[in-house]
Amino acid sequence: MDKTAVNVTEYMQAMGARARAAARHMAAATCGQKNAALLAIAEQLEQSRESLQSANAIDMQQGQQRGLDAPTLDRLELTDDRINAMADGCRQVATLADPIGEVTDLAYRPSGIQVGQMRVPLGVIGIIYESRPNVTVDAAILCIKSGNATILRGGSESINSNKAVAACISRGLEQAGLSADSVQVVETTDRQAVGELITMSEYVDVIVPRGGKSLIERISNESRVPVIKHLDGICHVYIDRDADLEKAINIAFNAKTHRYGVCNAMETLLLHKDIANELLPSLVERYVAHGVELRGCEKTRAIIAMNAATDEDWSTEYLGPILSIKTVDSFDQAVEHIARYSSAHTESIVTESYTRGRSFMRQVDSSSVMINASTRFADGFEYGLGAEIGISTDKLHARGPVGLEGLTSQKYVVFGDGHVRS
């Protein structure tokens, strides 16, 4: 036991040291080299379809033996479509503009120096995720394009698939003349590896955990490295007194039913009392026809029968076909409810009122605040980031969908001509 412990520590420390060294090379890599690597990885994935799928078959078989549930097995499987999607992802990221080296706001100061900011990689990014082999590629290519080195730690059930995917990434990097150490997959399933990864702050600059809320909370609490984290999405739509009712119904329906198990789905609908009578019957009919269970506050249930919402409902991310509905007396009450119960992910107001729309945008403190649009738009691709490593519910560094720019920092650059301070 003691021996294993030392070995995992040594294994992770050595991996960290290699990542730190590789990060310097990646920071200096040209856009051309990085794109060449992405295209080479795409080809490697397509050419290795058989070895990827035979490695994946071992994981699938062991997963079935261990009794993994159907959704987990589904996410674990490397189907032909998923391998195609991974390769497409590489090619798509290759088309994105290189954020690294971009200089902004370069301006002359009264002293005569020119000062601007240059975008630079963060360094080494540790990514911890569930047993989804395609995430190995998705995460790796964003780190490559943003000039970072990365250490990837996927769920233990996908270990064989991840090793096979990692081999493709390594070959692609080497073909482009980049260091294979810039993307390393943790090849031990020992849980201690996670503990090492999130505490070796000399080698890792930021941790991005992907997975359930409890995993992310645990990592945030134990990490000695900054974490870009995404907790829950308790998203609200507020239908204002001055809403266009057709838009309101479409948005409220789409925000709940377009997909259930996603963080940007609406979990609570807030209705102004003046339009509740007119709106609720047709809205409820549509939800019920779609199999959505409704739980209402007292005022809502006085208009139309449904289950009662408890205080716990307002704080629950259902991630399923359930919706809580609250009828409010005023705009202010809606904003108060959001301030109290929202997870600060995404909220939307439906209104034609200029004044209340403007107030909502300013007063609601969530990573995405919308007017007359479905919460389902809170997404890196819909926002034009071109890619997404996750959605941050933090306020520091990155907030909302995190694309390439979220994996970078900015340093100041100063151009002088012999200038000294006087």
Added chain:
Amino acid sequence: MDKTAVNVTEYMQAMGARARAAARHMAAATCGQKNAALLAIAEQLEQSRESLQSANAIDMQQGQQRGLDAPTLDRLELTDDRINAMADGCRQVATLADPIGEVTDLAYRPSGIQVGQMRVPLGVIGIIYESRPNVTVDAAILCIKSGNATILRGGSESINSNKAVAACISRGLEQAGLSADSVQVVETTDRQAVGELITMSEYVDVIVPRGGKSLIERISNESRVPVIKHLDGICHVYIDRDADLEKAINIAFNAKTHRYGVCNAMETLLLHKDIANELLPSLVERYVAHGVELRGCEKTRAIIAMNAATDEDWSTEYLGPILSIKTVDSFDQAVEHIARYSSAHTESIVTESYTRGRSFMRQVDSSSVMINASTRFADGFEYGLGAEIGISTDKLHARGPVGLEGLTSQKYVVFGDGHVRS
């Protein structure tokens, strides 16, 4: 003892809850209100000169009795000039543009929604600093202007001064119709208060520690709240083979001698071997005439006599009239030395070579990278930030001098017209 412990916890928790409530009001405050508060605080400080100085006299007397050293007592003293400077600081921050609510990059997406980013306050900022009462004002006014609430914890030796300053700030806030709870000064000198402040993550969004390296390291290690930190400044100037020698001498002299006890002073000078012979005699003469102790590598000492630099010298922030000098064989060796020993604060190259200048700007990974300018320019005012709460040596969130923008975040804003995801 136990009873005190409970009291400090309760005291800090109550302060945190008030700060959290005040943060919502501050986020909604108009630019006009915030500026009015800043101007009112300036007046309060000027009108309270006597009470400020009598409170300060108690701290000074107790400090002398406790045997505080002269520099500490100097920083503790509230002279007329310092009170004027605090009031001027308020008026100057009032002239700065309000960062809050600014919307950038608003653009239409293919789906028809418009997406942009709106700048928002971070929320509640905890600031921990030494016994310098003027920092209480400096920190408070940056938090006010950036729409944040703040909890200030200054050194215990300045407790009476801080209370007097806090009273001025409270009156100024109230005159402008803002909540006095938006700036709170911790009025207990119990050290446990710091421990509470850096762990109450439900009430505090970010900690900014100001002070010595060991204090900041301890806070970073123990904090459960993200920390914007500034560790040491081991800054380098590299004089390249193609340097203009007059510029080189001026910059090298200014970077070391303009002020000694500051983080952006040069601690190590790197010289290319091809110009060392020509450069060193006049440079050394100037340093020695100025009372700077020189410590050189072997090659440097072969050219001109001086003390020997040990390996420890390359890792030392002298903060005094000492300079280590290393003669290097190549540009690459200079960059390697910086990568190994720099604290990633500020580095400057002196060169007329376009190619090496360009390489240095890209390859050196420090919060400020300069060409042909003194490291002493690494400063929020010199960079045009208008104010500075500190210099971050982190990469996440804020890097380099931190002004108002570093105390803010951005949320996504989405404008639609009934748009739903399909």
